Amino acid sequence: MAEHSKRRIAAVAALASGALILSGCAGGLGGGGGATESPGGADGEPIKIGYVTPQSGPLAAFGEADAYVIDAMTAFFAEHPVTLADGTTHPIEIISKDTQSDSKTAADVASELILQDEVAMILVSSTPDTTNPVSDTCEANQVLCISSVAPWQAYYFGRGGTPEQGFDYTYHFFWGLEDAEAVYNEIWQATAPADSPVGLLLPNDPDGNAWRDAATGFPPFITGEGRTPVDPGPYENGSADFSAQIDAFKNANANIVVGVPIPPDFTTFWTQAAQKGFHPTTATIAKAILFPSAVEALPEGLGQNLSTEVWWHPTAPFASSLTGESAQELADAFEDATGAQWTQPLGFAEALFEVAAAVLEQSPSLSSDDLAATVAGLQLDTVVGPVDWTSGPVPNVAKTPLVGGQWRSNDAGGYDLVVVANQNAPEIPTGGTPEPIQW
């Protein structure tokens, strides 16, 4: 992984070159996603859509719902081919690629999709490390890219966008840091003392740096709320030791921890926090504990009342524009088919295909310029809520609603995500109130 190579600067040459060869081999083995053929039934050539997500590696939990959604969408498009502006109908061929949670692999598979598979557009999701390299590759090759599941600041400013100057072929829909701040603040106010400092667990990656930003990130927001941010400094993903951070938080009496670590790092951090007797009442953690699998990986009981942001929940009053399924029906169908608990990316995987189909049907032609212009004016009610690129905070970005949730243990020995804070998007109902962590 890229982080690893950074750390190997001082290693002896033989080992360093070995690492390169090792990672090269790893890349060579993976990358092959399954190409799914659509049966006929339409009169035109199949339209190919590339779909890029992390399906293995540290971010694999983001891709857990992909196989189900791709199967469901392949079946749906087989029966409902898209009708273009010229009246012809076309089957859709979805080509799925795995990034192995590596940003370089993500860019490589995007190039493959564009140059070898000649896809009409690429859908990409899950963390800026995935969306940004793929979007940059698409922008350079003038191919439409629609992305999601990355806070829009990390996507937009992380790629060099300015409030005036956006991008030509790459569009994004998700929430932003301002939403996360509002949601987390609602949970802080309910569960921690008013003057409690806030510990920042932010890695040295696009997400962490966007959250740390002195102008637009969390530190100025925390100060504005009358609290003190405690930032021990950026760390590399994959760290085995968080005692420096834990000591800093403990010495500052931080009752609140906010962060955006990768899932394995949070497992290490939270276990060490318990070992070192650091017992905050509130932990609002993005990314790492979005998934039941990640919360269950924590030592028994340590997941109770951890807070995270909720961008999609079965109780949200939204429905798919393609299948007509409500959010609850989509989650139920997923659980029936896979036997696994629903995860938040499920809704966004579906929504990406909703947007793709809408763009293909509304665009005057299949040229990248027409497709991109269509996205820029698209307004669509999806299973993740209304997506509207005409009223975004910056060009190329549409916002979706965000609420806050906490993990509560259930009778089956696992955890359920319960919505506890919805001032930011009152249309999504709560299922409980914020509670402090009991140690």
Add this chain to the structure above:
Amino acid sequence: MNLVGAVVDGILTGGVYALFAAGLSYMFGVMRLVNLAHGAFAVVAAYLGLVLSGAFSGLGDPGALLTAAAVTIPVVAAGGYLLQRFVLQSTLSESPLPSLLVTFGLAIIIENVLLVTMSADTRKLSLGRGIETASIDLGFTSIGVFPLVILLLAVVLLGGLSLVMARTQFGRLVRAVSDDPATVGLTGADPRHVYAIAAAIAFGLVAVAGLASGVQTNFSPGSGGMFLIFAFEAVIIGGLGSLWGTLLGAMILGVVQSVTAVALSPGYKELVGHLVFLLFLVFLPNGIIRRKVRL
């Protein structure tokens, strides 16, 4: 800023590094073989522990993993015996290159076989919440019980092995073979068998390290590279072939990293650790403890 606490944390981290470095140091000390697949075998042991603790899950925590470890460690050690006897033995020569290349190739093969069979997902071993999160309050800082157990384990294993090498008949035999295999062969002992037993001990140590690290943090098929780097640095800082030096080197590396994380920034701790290693390599290439006699 809590420097004393950071030093304590660094010593605890050093315990893990020492466990990783022990096998590497021992194999180098006995047969002048730098095993570049060392980290990869630690990962293999961790996955073996994961699969077996799944099989023994009926025993609950921590019984499942302890039973799995009781199987994993001898199995990996036996694998080390066979590997040394039938693969690595034939690579031993005046030139260090053949064994470097063979173990390097093994590391690549192991990583990729694990990627195919176990996927790139990050995994963790479980000993149960009681053990994993238990804490001791020292006043100025709190330390985890599990890292402390790892540190003690490292001291006991390295110290025990050092004593065995210095005081016992077996230790004398190994040192004799290490010095002059041909002459020892004349006395009736089989040097290849002695080497293979040394490899079995080294692999048993690396299995302990892989399992301990799998409980304390996480692992994935690609983790072997990082394990190897830190083990390698601990061995060089401490002095090649000296087991007590390896323990000391691991502590120094751990303390440098944790003090850097507190005093400078957590982002610099690996880099500064590598720089300290580089300083030793340039100015003190024989390490802190100069070997007067082997081992």
